[in-house]
Amino acid sequence: MVCKGRLARVGSLRLNFIYGRRCGCVLKESRLKARAEGGVKELLEYLGEDVSRPGVVNTPRRFVKAMEELTRGLREPPPEVVFFPLEYEAEVGPVVIENIGAVSVCEHHLLPIILRISVAYVPGNGIPGLSKVIKLVKWAAARPIMQERFTEWIADLLMEKLRAKAVYVKVCGVHMCSFIRGAKDEHHSMTTEAKRGEINVRLRCKRPLSCR
C-alpha cells in the first residue's frame, strides 16, 4: 500500500498517504483490495462458515470496507487546523475539550477500542478552531493503536498541529479484546495520560459505554 513520494512526518510516526487517482496507484490498490477480501473469505472458511451462503457472500467486501473506515487515518492526511486571531491583549489560559468520542482498533487483535479523549492545551500563535481539534483527534485515533503509545503520540501531534505552548491528554478506552474475549471483563476501562510543557488543569474523562 506504500506509495512512494507521499510520505510525511507527523510527530514521530511516518505516515503513508495514498492518493490513488493522483499517483496512478488505482490498479495496484484494487488488486491489493481483492487480495484482502480473498483473505477474509479464507478466514471465514477456516472458521467453518459456508461462504456461499447469501448472508455472508458479500461479507469479505463489507469487512474490508469497515476496516478501511476504522483505519482511515493511515491513508488520509490529517485535517488542517484553522487558526483565529485573539484580537485582545491577553495571554490565553488552558483550553479544555473533554470527552471527544473516537474509535480505534487494537494493533494486537484488530478488535475495536471505544475511546473518550479529553485534551487541554495552552494556545501559542493563534487560536485553533474547536471543530478542527475534534476532527484531528478522531483522525489520529483511526488506526491500529497501542493505547499507551497512542497517548504519547497524540500529545506530540497536538503540540505540533495546534502550535501549542503546552498540552495535556487523557485517554479512556474500553478494549473489546479484553471485554468480549480473553479476560472477558465488561466492567474495566483503561486510562492513560501524557503531558507536554507547563499546564495545570484537571482533566476528566468519562468511561465509554457508561450508559450500559
Ligand SMILES: [Zn+2]
Ligand atoms: Zn487487543
